[in-house]
Amino acid sequence: MEKIISLCKQRGFIYPGSEIYGGLQNSWDYGPLGVELKNNIKNLWWQRFVSSRDDIVGIDAALIMNPKVWEASGHISEFNDPLVECKKCHERFRADHLEKNKCLNCGGEITESKQFNMMFRTYLGPVDDGENQVYLRPETAQAIFVDFKNVLQTSRQTLPFGIAQMGKAFRNEITPGNFIFRTREFEQMEIEYFIKEEDWEKHFDKWAKEMHEWIQSVGIDKKKIHELDVPKDELAHYSKKTIDFEFDFPFGRDELYGLAYRTDFDLKNHEKNSGENTKYRDQESGEEFWPHVIEPSLGVDRTVLAVLCSAYHEEDDRVVLKLKPEIAPYKAAVFPLMRNKPELVELAQKIYKDLREKFVIAWDDRGNIGKRYYSQDQIGTPFCITIDFDSLDDDTVTVRDRDSMKQERISIAELEAYLRDKSQYLSTSIYVQTN
Numbered sequence: 001m002e003k004i005i006s007l008c009k010q011r012g013f014i015y016p017g018s019e020i021y022g023g024l025q026n027s028w029d030y031g032p033l034g035v036e037l038k039n040n041i042k043n044l045w046w047q048r049f050v051s052s053r054d055d056i057v058g059i060d061a062a063l064i065m066n067p068k069v070w071e072a073s074g075h076i077s078e079f080n081d082p083l084v085e086c087k088k089c090h091e092r093f094r095a096d097h098l099e100k101n102k103c104l105n106c107g108g109e110i111t112e113s114k115q116f117n118m119m120f121r122t123y124l125g126p127v128d129d130g131e132n133q134v135y136l137r138p139e140t141a142q143a144i145f146v147d148f149k150n151v152l153q154t155s156r157q158t159l160p161f162g163i164a165q166m167g168k169a170f171r172n173e174i175t176p177g178n179f180i181f182r183t184r185e186f187e188q189m190e191i192e193y194f195i196k197e198e199d200w201e202k203h204f205d206k207w208a209k210e211m212h213e214w215i216q217s218v219g220i221d222k223k224k225i226h227e228l229d230v231p232k233d234e235l236a237h238y239s240k241k242t243i244d245f246e247f248d249f250p251f252g253r254d255e256l257y258g259l260a261y262r263t264d265f266d267l268k269n270h271e272k273n274s275g276e277n278t279k280y281r282d283q284e285s286g287e288e289f290w291p292h293v294i295e296p297s298l299g300v301d302r303t304v305l306a307v308l309c310s311a312y313h314e315e316d317d318r319v320v321l322k323l324k325p326e327i328a329p330y331k332a333a334v335f336p337l338m339r340n341k342p343e344l345v346e347l348a349q350k351i352y353k354d355l356r357e358k359f360v361i362a363w364d365d366r367g368n369i370g371k372r373y374y375s376q377d378q379i380g381t382p383f384c385i386t387i388d389f390d391s392l393d394d395d396t397v398t399v400r401d402r403d404s405m406k407q408e409r410i411s412i413a414e415l416e417a418y419l420r421d422k423s424q425y426l427s428t429s430i431y432v433q434t435n
C-alpha cells in the first residue's frame with residue numbers, strides 16, 4: 001500500500017488534500033493523471049450502464065436536498081455508527097472496528113458506545129439556526145427515488161427499468177483511513193433498478209452477474225473478489241438482502257461494492273412523507289403500485305484503488321501499471337528519438353498534435369528512450385511511439401507495447417486506427433460529470 005500511495009503522489013495521481021497546510025484528515029486530491037483515470041472509469045461505467053442501454057436513464061441531482069428527504073429515507077434516525085471514546089487518550093473509534101474492548105491507540109479503557117449520525121450538517125442561507133439546517137447527501141441513491149415520478153413522466157420507461165446517478169456523497173466517518181478507501185467525501189456510481197416484487201430474485205442474480213462483468217471490464221483482479229452475503233442483523237435499515245463484493249486490498253479484505261434489494265422501502269416512505277403519489281401505473285392493467293428496487297452501488301474511489309492495486313506490478317527492473325488501455329490516463333506517449341534533431345522533433349510534434357485531437361497523449365523528449373519507457377510504464381501508458389531516422393524516409397514509427405515490451409513498426413497513417421482498435425477508445429460524446 002505504501003508503494004502505491006508513494007507512486008500516486010510522485011506521478012500525479014493522488015495527493016494529500018490541503019497539503020501545504022498540513023493536510024486535512026484523510027482528504028485526498030486527484031492530480032492530472034488521477035483525474036484522467038477517474039474520469040475514464042466513470043465514463044466507462046456511464047457508457048456501459050446508461051448510454052448503451054435502452055432500459056436505464058441517468059440524472060444529475062442537487063447535492064443538498066430538502067431535509068425531509070432524509071427523514072423519509074430513514075437516514076436521520078438510522079444512519080448511525082456506534083462511537084466509543086478512549087477514557088485515557090480520548091481517541092474515538094467505531095465500536096465495530098475494535099476486536100477487543102480496548103483503545104487501538106494506547107490500550108486504554110473505552111466508554112460505552114453511543115450512536116453517532118454520519119450525515120454532514122450545514123446551513124442554507126446566512127442564518128445558521130436549526131430552521132435552516134440541511135445535509136450533504138450521504139448517498140446518490142435518494143435523489144433517484146425523489147425524482148422517480150418526474151423521470152417516469154419524461155422518459156416513457158416501463159418496468160423493469162433503471163435510473164442511474166454518479167457524483168459526490170459525504171459521510172462524517174468516525175475512522176476514515178487506508179488512503180482513498182474510506183474518506184468523508186467520496187464519489188458513488190449508483191443504479192436503482194425498478195422491478196415487480198415477484199421478480200426480485202431473478203433481477204438480483206442478474207445484477208450480481210453484471211457486477212462481476214463490470215469488475216472484469218475495468219481491470220480489477222477477479223481472483224481478489226469475494227462475495228459476502230451480509231448477515232440479516234447487519235443489513236442496512238432499507239435492505240432485505242445485500243451482497244458485498246469484497247476485494248483483497250493490501251490492508252486486508254474489505255467492501256468494494258454493494259448489491260442490495262431495497263424492496264419498495266424508499267418510494268413508499270417518500271409517498272408517506274411528501275403526500276405525493278410515487279407509485280408506478282401499469283399501462284396494461286391500470287394497476288398502481290410501488291415498484292421494488294435492486295441497487296448496485298459502486299464507490300468510484302474504491303474502484304480507483306482496486307484498479308491501482310490490480311494493475312501494480314514489479315517486474316525485474318521496472319514498476320508497471322498494467323491498466324486497461326480504456327482507462328489508462330494516456331493512451332500513448334510520443335517520443336522523438338533525439339531532442340536535438342529538429343527534423344525528428346518536427347515530425348514527432350506533428351504526430352503528437354494529430355493524435356492529441358483524438359486521444360489523451362503524452363509527449364516526452366527527456367533523457368534516453370529507456371528512461372522514457374520506464375517513466376511511461378509507471379503511469380500505465382499502454383503504447384510508446386518513437387520517431388527515428390527511418391521514420392523520415394519510410395513514414396513508419398516504432399510502437400512499443402507496455403505489457404509485452406514488444407516493438408513493431410507501424411505506418412504513421414495507421415497510428416490512429418491502431419490506437420483506436422487497441423484501446424477501444426470511447427466516443428468523445430460521453431458524459432463527464434465534475435461534481
Ligand code: GAP
Nearest residue numbers: 139141181182183186256257258297298299302
Ligand atoms: N446507496 C447505498 C449505499 O450508499 P453503501 O454500502 O453505504 O451503500 C456504497 O455505499 C458504496 O459506496 C460502497 O460499497 C463503497 O464502494 C462506497 N463507499 C461508502 N462509504 C465510503 C467511504 N466512506 N469512502 C469511500 N467510499 C465509500
